[in-house]
Amino acid sequence: MVRMYNPATLEIEWQPLPVLFPDTLLQALWQAGEDVFRYCLFGKMTEDETLQFWKHIEKHCPWFQSSPAYNWEWKQKVASVGTYGDEIQCYKNSECGVVSVTAWTAEFSTQNNPLLRYFPIAVWSEHCESEFTFADLEKEMIERWRRLTDPSLTWPWTSSGYLIAFTFCQGDLKWLNSRMGGLHNYRANSFCSRCECVKNHPNTQLTLPNMSNDPDAHTVRSYSSEQLQAFSPLLGLPGMCLERVMHDVAHSQYLGTGKTTNGSPACMVSLQRFLW
Numbered sequence: 001m002v003r004m005y006n007p008a009t010l011e012i013e014w015q016p017l018p019v020l021f022p023d024t025l026l027q028a029l030w031q032a033g034e035d036v037f038r039y040c041l042f043g044k045m046t047e048d049e050t051l052q053f054w055k056h057i058e059k060h061c062p063w064f065q066s067s068p069a070y071n072w073e074w075k076q077k078v079a080s081v082g083t084y085g086d087e088i089q090c091y092k093n094s095e096c097g098v099v100s101v102t103a104w105t106a107e108f109s110t111q112n113n114p115l116l117r118y119f120p121i122a123v124w125s126e127h128c129e130s131e132f133t134f135a136d137l138e139k140e141m142i143e144r145w146r147r148l149t150d151p152s153l154t155w156p157w158t159s160s161g162y163l164i165a166f167t168f169c170q171g172d173l174k175w176l177n178s179r180m181g182g183l184h185n186y187r188a189n190s191f192c193s194r195c196e197c198v199k200n201h202p203n204t205q206l207t208l209p210n211m212s213n214d215p216d217a218h219t220v221r222s223y224s225s226e227q228l229q230a231f232s233p234l235l236g237l238p239g240m241c242l243e244r245v246m247h248d249v250a251h252s253q254y255l256g257t258g259k260t261t262n263g264s265p266a267c268m269v270s271l272q273r274f275l276w
Helices: 022-031 034-042 047-060 062-066 133-148 173-179 225-231 255-262 265-275
Strands: 002-006 011-015 078-089 098-106 118-125 163-171 245-247
Touching (some): 002 133, 022 118, 034 098, 047 062, 078 173, 118 133, 133 163, 163 173
Parallel strands (some): 078 163
Antiparallel strands (some): 098 118
16 A cells, blocks of 8 residues: 555545555565576576676675675576666657556676566555655565565575575666656756765866776765665665665766667676676
């Protein structure tokens, strides 16, 4: 049950929202067979490749130390999952034609067919959305994510050594800004929530074009746990931090050249290595 806007009465009221919870779907995938479960979460990655990935993360990414998966014995069976959100224009020039979609995806399944990579959680019309709709859904989702990624709890796949690790949330800047408490306000001069980089400043070294190799070129912002969770409860999950709020790179490319780059196997391999 979530609070939705009723256009007929012009009031906000509690309404049922169809939801496909990740833990429910994962249990169904496991019942379909371990090979199905592995393909949806790991794609074509082998256990050895998965182990090498986590060793690399463990060595180079400080955020992983606070993840519940850090001390898991079988890291070759740790699946990295996160949320994804976007808005879709179903009917042009129509206010009621825009729907919001929130989903989850596995980080290792990037080469899967889209229908075996992105798994929907809920879809609703923005025409009927209230200011409370997403927060009501997220409140339920947080507790499910917390249980799903808890190594102390037993799931059907636990005895086989698998663990689900929540490691990121992703979307375009509009989605992240509107759904995560004003995070990364791309409309403002001070547009970055991670550092103090700005669009315009008399000192050009403080602006975005300063692509310095110095990691301290732009002063990093610091937040308390309470401040992070004020952006979004997702940032209160174990192992989550602002660094793991991922911008969808597909929204950062020119349509003319981006599709050519995306279609190049060499470029995709280079991008994949960079992201890892």
